[in-house]
Amino acid sequence: xxxxxxxxxxxxxxxxQFALWLACGIVxxxxxxxxxTAGQNCETRPLQPNEIRSALQLAHQVAVTLxxxxxxxxxxxxxxxxxxxxxxxxxxxxxxxxxxxxxGYTVVSLLNQCGTAESSLYDxxxxxxxxxxxxxxxxxxxxxxxxxxxxxxxxxxxxDCALVHTPAYNVVAxxxxxxxxxxxxxxxxxxxxxxxxxxxxxxAQRWLRQKGYRPTTLHLTTLERLGxxxxxxxxxxxxxxxxxxxxxxxxxxxxxxxxxFYLLRIDPGARRVIVSEREARS
Amino acid sequence: MQTMLHPRLTRTLQPxxxxxTAVAIxxxxxxxxxxxxxxxxxxxxxxxVFSAATISVVHTAAVAGTDLIVASVRPxxxxxxxxxxxxxxxxxxxxxxxxxxxxxxxxxxxTVARSAGLALGQSVRVVSEATGYALLAGATLIAFIxxxxxxxLIRQERSRYGSAAAHTWGTR
Numbered sequence: 001x002x003x004x005x006x007x008x009x010x011x012x013x014x015x016x017q018f019a020l021w022l023a024c025g026i027v028x029x030x031x032x033x034x035x036x037t038a039g040q041n042c043e044t045r046p047l048q049p050n051e052i053r054s055a056l057q058l059a060h061q062v063a064v065t066l067x068x069x070x071x072x073x074x075x076x077x078x079x080x081x082x083x084x085x086x087x088x089x090x091x092x093x094x095x096x097x098x099x100x101x102x103x104g105y106t107v108v109s110l111l112n113q114c115g116t117a118e119s120s121l122y123d124x125x126x127x128x129x130x131x132x133x134x135x136x137x138x139x140x141x142x143x144x145x146x147x148x149x150x151x152x153x154x155x156x157x158x159x160d161c162a163l164v165h166t167p168a169y170n171v172v173a174x175x176x177x178x179x180x181x182x183x184x185x186x187x188x189x190x191x192x193x194x195x196x197x198x199x200x201x202x203x204a205q206r207w208l209r210q211k212g213y214r215p216t217t218l219h220l221t222t223l224e225r226l227g228x229x230x231x232x233x234x235x236x237x238x239x240x241x242x243x244x245x246x247x248x249x250x251x252x253x254x255x256x257x258x259x260x261f262y263l264l265r266i267d268p269g270a271r272r273v274i275v276s277e278r279e280a281r282s
Numbered sequence: 283m284q285t286m287l288h289p290r291l292t293r294t295l296q297p298x299x300x301x302x303t304a305v306a307i308x309x310x311x312x313x314x315x316x317x318x319x320x321x322x323x324x325x326x327x328x329x330x331v332f333s334a335a336t337i338s339v340v341h342t343a344a345v346a347g348t349d350l351i352v353a354s355v356r357p358x359x360x361x362x363x364x365x366x367x368x369x370x371x372x373x374x375x376x377x378x379x380x381x382x383x384x385x386x387x388x389x390x391x392x393t394v395a396r397s398a399g400l401a402l403g404q405s406v407r408v409v410s411e412a413t414g415y416a417l418l419a420g421a422t423l424i425a426f427i428x429x430x431x432x433x434x435l436i437r438q439e440r441s442r443y444g445s446a447a448a449h450t451w452g453t454r
Contacts, residue, residue: 046391049416053426056413059435101442104434108441123442127413127428127435162444 047131054137057277059126062139063105065273065280066096073097073153075142075187075262076107077255082135086218090140090255093187095156096126108156110183112169117234119169119181121162138276142259145269148195155194164189164201171235172228175215175253176205179239184253188213188261195266213261216254225250346410350377350386352419355400358389375424377406377417388417390424398422 066074077090094109107124130137144152155161170180175188178201189204192211198204220228225248228235237245244251263270273282354376371392378385390400398419406424409416413432417425428436 048391049394049423049426052428053411053414053416053423056426056428056432056435057411060413060431063435102437108443121441121443123437123439125435125437127432128438131436156443159444162441 047133051133052131054277055130055134056127058130058137058139058275061277061280062096062126062141062275065141065275066098066105066143069143071096071098071143071149073149073156074144075259076129077140077259078130078132078134079136079138080132080134083254086216086254088216088254088256089136091135092183093255093258094124094129094183095152095161095187095190096141097153097156099123108161110165110169110181110186112171112183112234115233117169117236118167119165119183119186120167121165121186138274140255140259141273141275142262143271143273144262144267148267148270152191152194155190160193160199161186161190163199164193164204166201169234170239171232172218172237172240172250172252174239174241174251175213176209176251177239178202178205180236182253184255184258188253188258191258191262191266208261211261211265213265214257215251216257218250218252220248220250222248346408346415348379349405349407350379350417352376352400352402352404352406353378353385355395355402357392373400375400375406388425394422394424398424400424 062076074096075093076096077093079089080091083089083091092109094107096105096107098104099106102123102125105126107126107129108121109124109129110119111122112119130139143149165186166178166181168180169182171182173180173182173185175185181189181201188208189201192198192204192207196204196207198207225237225245229237237250240250259272263272271282273280275281352375354374356374358372358374372389373392373395375388375390375395376385377388400419404419407418409418410429413435414426414428416423417427
């Protein structure tokens with residue numbers, strides 16, 4: 001529990017703030033966030049009551065959906081940023097597992113630490129997962145077939161997926177390089193670990209290529225690339241192949257590319273469910 | 283967070299009063315702000331979440347579906363803001379039941395209070411929802427207090443499922 005994870009102190013102010021962690025918006029501050037400012041990768045501001053209400057309601061609806069489907073492990077995505085310019089609806093994703101130890105469900109995902117080029121894996125309650133200034137309060141779930149759920153659950157809880165995490169964070173990490181990683185890059189490598197029993201980033205990425213994983217290609221101008229690189233600690237393009245990079249084609253792991261890959265190449269028996277604050281629909 | 287309760291009501295209401303969920307979360311959340319600028323801020327990501335309204339004390343279940351009356355609205359003097367000075371002003375709103383059997387105080391964003399037009403004697407409705415209690419002044423949500431279900435949805439920690447500390451795939 002949050003309240004147990006840190007030593008209680010007297011409130012230092014009435015308005016608790018939260019950070020807009022650019023958890024893994026693939027183009028985060030580079031293109032999508034008008035709030036971004038030079039040298040500042042995150043923002044703090046009070047969370048409004050309607051945001052708390054919507055986040056918890058959506059989280060509850062997701063939990064109900066997972067419970068009804070008797071899910072042990074699934075993929076979950078949130079819409080933290082408006083990425084419609086790139087034809088994308090979701091900005092961040094992770095693995096949601098039934099958590100006997102904590103109760104309910106826990107989302108395991110890679111998060112970028114505010115204002116840095118570092119990341120860690122975190123365990124979030126479903127409510128916390130959506131308490132990050134959502135662009136839209138809905139969630140996309142991929143519910144794997146039961147055998148695939150078992151493999152995914154084991155890969156996460158046994159720590160195998162942590163083997164393919166690197167703390168060197170880059171919002172626009174090239175998904176076929178082990179130099180950096182973004183959240184969706186970790187997720188797709190975690191899926192390869194679960195499916196093929198791999199234990200390194202190199203082998204995971206080879207497997208992804210062989211299986212036909214196709215990242216999302218962003219089209220960025222030179223100015224956009226330069227602007228992003230110069231103003232953010234967690235944006236760099238030096239891991240991308242030069243030819244594509246200088247042509248302004250930046251390949252990144254997006255939530256959609258990972259989910260589509262999973263449905264097409266890993267578990268065709270999986271199903272996609274969209275959950276809103278009030279309902280779930282397949 | 284201070285408990286604000288009419289003294290003569292303390293004994294009779296004690297069984298009904300619980301420090302709202304939000305209080306515990308807020309208390310835990312506050313240090314996260316101090317960690318925010320630190321790279322190792324394990325719990326900083328979204329622990330500092332319950333903000334725009336904080337409840338000092340109210341047994342929301344007991345008042346759900348009822349109207350409370352605004353008894354006072356006072357500015358809150360904020361102490362040090364370790365992360366940002368842009369947190370915004372807030373006001374402490376004291377609410378009473380029609381028969382004065384319920385007293386609660388809520389810290390509300392000044393912006394929210396203004397938009398709700400909070401004033402003495404105004405009615406605030408407590409609505410029970412699946413994950414908490416909504417305090418509504420007219421159509422404006424001035425506070426949301428997670429209930430037991432909502433509370434279970436809120437937690438964050440460094441992942442228990444392994445660490446990549448030993449893996450250094452690249453440096454910058």
